[in-house]
Amino acid sequence: MKGRVIKSTGSWYDVDTGDTVISSRLKGKFKQAGLKLTNPIAVGDWVEIDLESNQETAVIKDILPRQNYVIRKSTRKQHFSHIIASNVDQAMLMITMKRPRTSFGFIDRFLVSIESFRIPGILVINKMDQMEGEDAEEWRQDIHEIYEPLGYKVIETSALNDSELEKTFEPYLKGKTTLIAGHSGVGKSTLLNSLVEKANQATQEISDYTTKGLHxxxxxxLFHLEYEGSLIDTPGIKEFGILDVEDTELSHxxxxxxxxxxxxxxxxxxxxxxxxxxIIQKLEEGYIHPYRYQSYLNILNEEDSHR
Ligand SMILES: Nc1nc2c(ncn2[C@@H]2O[C@H](COP(=O)(O)OP(=O)(O)OP(=O)(O)O)[C@@H](O)[C@H]2O)c(=O)[nH]1
Ligand SMILES: [Mg+2]
Ligand SMILES: [Zn+2]
Structure with missing residues (x-):
């Protein structure tokens, strides 16, 4: 049977076959060319499974080739990577100006990682209800001015209390598998709960003592939408470590x-x-934004320091 992994909790995977969801596990090891992974199977993977004799659980026989994936360096294991999700049609990065603050550098790292598969990216500015003052207005404008000309859509919302939420998101989400990523506490699960009736993801206020979030x-x-399409909620990311990219390749x-x-x-x-x-000429002429060029240099330097 063929199915799609919709959840992974360590050694068991929920595999959705279309008719039912079967708890499945891996037997033996899968070799995956060139990748040292902390998770051999990721949410979004299409897999081939065989029912076990109890007729309730199944064994994963094979992973179908991944069309793409969003990957980051593992924070727990050196030289290992973690696949956040695979086979996605687009990736939404949820960002907030404060509590927690999302930096331009973080946004750029995330976008670099999805650009390696040309996965379309959307920036979702959340907690618009908390955006007050000149700083907030400047930050909001910067996001639009820097990212929209590059082809990234920018959506503004308040996942907690926006009555137009469904109307805003449906045109983007319909018919697609969408990954939602971002720092812990930006409101990813809050958005998911608002868009998927059956979902009941835990959400939690971020502590007053730290703005780093709680994970x-x-x-x-992965959750199915009422219309065609699905949304993948993910754990918050603190820093986005990019996999080894050649210096001359980064600008791609x-x-x-x-x-x-x-x-x-x-x-x-x-x-x-x-x-x-x-590139330097275009930077000087104003065709490349200095923040973006700075991110480029930062990633380049970070890569070098790993060698
Ligand atoms: N004011 C305001 N608060 C929001 C909004 N969206 C979410 N929150 C709050 O922000 C806090 C964090 O939301 P979560 O949905 O748990 O954040 P998350 O991104 O899923 O966090 P992790 O699961 O840790 O990655 C909760 O207290 C939410 O109620 C919003 O639009 N406005
Ligand atoms: Mg969450
Ligand atoms: Zn050059």
């Missing part, structure tokens, strides 16, 4: 740089200070 959601889980994952690639004087240009660099 209320601990496992990724910045859409505003991608369009100029091949136009630098040197083939192996890293766009730092090389003569005849088109």
């Amino acid at each position: 209320t959601t601990t496992f990724a889980e 994952y910045f859409p505003e740089m991608r369009e100029y690639l091949g136009q630098c004087k040197y083939n192996d240009c890293k766009h730092i200070n090389e003569p005849g660099c088109i």
